[in-house]
Amino acid sequence: MIRVTCAILEQHGRVLITQRSEAMREPLLWEFPGGKLEPGESEQECLQREVEEELGLKILPVTRLTPVVHHASHQSIELIPFICKYEGGIVALTEHRAYQWAELRELRGYDWCAPDVPIVEEYLNLKQLE
Numbered sequence: 459m460i461r462v463t464c465a466i467l468e469q470h471g472r473v474l475i476t477q478r479s480e481a482m483r484e485p486l487l488w489e490f491p492g493g494k495l496e497p498g499e500s501e502q503e504c505l506q507r508e509v510e511e512e513l514g515l516k517i518l519p520v521t522r523l524t525p526v527v528h529h530a531s532h533q534s535i536e537l538i539p540f541i542c543k544y545e546g547g548i549v550a551l552t553e554h555r556a557y558q559w560a561e562l563r564e565l566r567g568y569d570w571c572a573p574d575v576p577i578v579e580e581y582l583n584l585k586q587l588e
């Protein structure tokens with residue numbers, strides 16, 4: 459099982475979401491930035507490293523939400539979400555096709571990677587936007 463962390467990065471009541479590029483697996487779907495856990499790394503360290511690599515941003519993971527296990531034909535992943543605070547930097551995309559600071563009420567309208575769907579629901583539930 460591949461373990462992947464992802465950041466629900468909040469700022470000014472919006473959340474940063476990223477669109478996977480044509481070159482990535484799951485092309486053009488939306489996700490929360492993050493990536494695979496490396497040996498010896500904590501989940502929070504992984505997230506800080508990945509968001510710095512992918513977006514050039516400093517973040518602080520604050521609240522861990524419920525991990526989602528997803529079985530696809532070629533692999534199984536455990537996607538581990540954290541609500542995160544922005545700490546610094548300006549967005550500079552290195553891998554993704556696009557990003558959006560999405561309003562919470564718009565979040566359900568994006569074409570998400572399958573494992574992200576329950577995470578969006580848990581997050582909106584937490585924010586009382588059912």
Ligand SMILES: Nc1nc2c([nH]c(=O)n2[C@H]2C[C@H](O)[C@@H](COP(=O)(O)OP(=O)(O)OP(=O)(O)O)O2)c(=O)[nH]1
Pocket residue numbers: 462463464483484488489490491492493494495535537571572573574
């Ligand atoms: N980062 C991220 N990956 C996600 C999400 N939802 C989801 O299904 N995934 C999947 C897509 C990929 O199969 C896997 C993460 O791989 P990745 O390619 O983004 O991570 P990485 O940068 O560490 O990997 P690599 O390209 O170096 O091999 O998890 C999500 O919200 N964020």
